[in-house]
Amino acid sequence: MNAYQKDQLDDYIIVTEHLASIASEDKQLLLIELDGYLQFRKQIDVFLVDHFTDECTEKCYHSKLSACCGKDSIIIFFADVVVNVLLSKKSDISMIMDRLRQPNSGIKCVYLNGSGCMWKVKPIVCALFLCDRAMDKVFSNEPSLRDVWEGFRRTDKTFRWPDQPVLFDRLEQHFIDAGYQSPSMYLHNSPGLLNVKRRAGLIK
Numbered sequence: 001m002n003a004y005q006k007d008q009l010d011d012y013i014i015v016t017e018h019l020a021s022i023a024s025e026d027k028q029l030l031l032i033e034l035d036g037y038l039q040f041r042k043q044i045d046v047f048l049v050d051h052f053t054d055e056c057t058e059k060c061y062h063s064k065l066s067a068c069c070g071k072d073s074i075i076i077f078f079a080d081v082v083v084n085v086l087l088s089k090k091s092d093i094s095m096i097m098d099r100l101r102q103p104n105s106g107i108k109c110v111y112l113n114g115s116g117c118m119w120k121v122k123p124i125v126c127a128l129f130l131c132d133r134a135m136d137k138v139f140s141n142e143p144s145l146r147d148v149w150e151g152f153r154r155t156d157k158t159f160r161w162p163d164q165p166v167l168f169d170r171l172e173q174h175f176i177d178a179g180y181q182s183p184s185m186y187l188h189n190s191p192g193l194l195n196v197k198r199r200a201g202l203i204k
Helices: 003-021 024-033 035-061 078-087 090-100 132-141 144-160 167-177 191-199
Strands: none
Touching: 003 078, 003 090, 003 167, 024 035, 024 078, 024 167, 035 078, 035 132, 035 144, 078 167, 132 144, 144 167
């Protein structure tokens, strides 16, 4: 297990232990908090299936040439883990945690197995990743789709760019208030994002 995997495993332990300790009513409130975000994620998924499945699945994933999932580690927000645990079966989370405890012998993402990504709700940076080749091919055929994609990227900021109160910040704060800390709580740890919050008047 490398340092990245240990940090990821620690986040999964934090989230699973805390969610197991709270009342079902409190967990339900967290799920309600996700409603708008999950609707947004479904819109992205439908868009990608409708317009990028053939291009990405056959030419990139099956050929093993894809830049998507092409690194052994990716940027994952603490809130990504919270969302995934809330929406996943316990057995699926156990499989992820077991995978993180094993050495990653390949050059691909640690969360990638023979069936694809192990996450039920992928990290947002993965959901919004399209390589230049795929975008050039699809958007050149249907230029209006680029505007739709850019709209998704703008909407993404309303969930995790803290120039206003955002979901990812609130999810981090929920766990901070419960006594937990994690390096991947970027909206509370990243100097750059803290400066965004200061300029917006959200913190001093």
